[in-house]
Amino acid sequence: MPWAKNRLYGRQHGPRLSARQQRLVDELLPRMRLQSVLDDGRDLPLSGLFDGNITRFHLEIGFGGGEHLIWQAIKAPEIGFIGCEPFVNGVAKLLSAIEEFNLKNIRIHDNDARDLLDWLPPGGLEKVYILFPDPWPKKRHHKRRIINQNTLNQLARVMKPGAHLCFASDIPDYVSWTKNHINDNSFFVPLDCEPAERPQTRYEKKAVAAGRTPVYLTFVRTSEDNFKNVKPAQSQKACSFNEDGCISRNQETISNSVR
Numbered sequence: 001m002p003w004a005k006n007r008l009y010g011r012q013h014g015p016r017l018s019a020r021q022q023r024l025v026d027e028l029l030p031r032m033r034l035q036s037v038l039d040d041g042r043d044l045p046l047s048g049l050f051d052g053n054i055t056r057f058h059l060e061i062g063f064g065g066g067e068h069l070i071w072q073a074i075k076a077p078e079i080g081f082i083g084c085e086p087f088v089n090g091v092a093k094l095l096s097a098i099e100e101f102n103l104k105n106i107r108i109h110d111n112d113a114r115d116l117l118d119w120l121p122p123g124g125l126e127k128v129y130i131l132f133p134d135p136w137p138k139k140r141h142h143k144r145r146i147i148n149q150n151t152l153n154q155l156a157r158v159m160k161p162g163a164h165l166c167f168a169s170d171i172p173d174y175v176s177w178t179k180n181h182i183n184d185n186s187f188f189v190p191l192d193c194e195p196a197e198r199p200q201t202r203y204e205k206k207a208v209a210a211g212r213t214p215v216y217l218t219f220v221r222t223s224e225d226n227f228k229n230v231k232p233a234q235s236q237k238a239c240s241f242n243e244d245g246c247i248s249r250n251q252e253t254i255s256n257s258v259r
């Protein structure tokens, strides 16, 4: 498998699945998988991945047990959600909720997000969530962090100008790492806003119980350049983090381009 050489995540299997979960993985997952649709044509518009008239699309990378994805999908049935998670026990939990709530607006990629980001059509996503990604605390493992210039450039290609990248972490070093990577990337700028209403994820609950403080950051896919024509080195940054970690100017005009 392509990601085996440079994997970004730990185990793919946890405790044995219950009989119901195994049935869902065997029977429901193949119908929810993006892979089967994408195999038919890589240039398929995102609307082709969902039934009905869905025209707006969000992606969650590393949804864990799916708490946030399920909450969003129930709240916004008009939005198509793509969830990406290689950990089969997490996928099984999401499938249970899809069945229980009869959710029609979720599709799943149960593998590495980086493959998915290569497949998705350009400029279609309005929002991408990366919530509490694996922190990889050891310095020699930092290269495994999902936030890096390659992934940011992949994200820039598939996000609409003005789209939001929503990030959360309870690890101060990962927060600084992410701010620095955004500062060094030409396609994203930080947005000065309050964290949106959202449920606590399983990982977040554990972090809070252990006394760590979650930090929420939002970044905007810049609209002043076009990823198809502009090389990263040519584009201008609209603002940046200052030394205190605060952004240097408000990004209202950019964020307004997303509905």
Ligand SMILES: C[S@@+](CC[C@H](N)C(=O)[O-])C[C@H]1O[C@@H](n2cnc3c(N)ncnc32)[C@H](O)[C@@H]1O
Residues within 6 Å of the ligand: 008, 009, 010, 061, 062, 063, 064, 065, 084, 085, 086, 087, 090, 111, 112, 113, 114, 131, 132, 133, 134, 135, 146, 201, 202, 203, 204
């Ligand atoms: C620390 S957990 C957080 C899970 C969830 N977001 C939460 O807040 O509870 C990070 C998750 O990211 C997933 N992950 C790691 N690397 C990934 C990748 N390359 N593509 C997709 N998911 C990944 C892991 O399997 C894991 O479930």
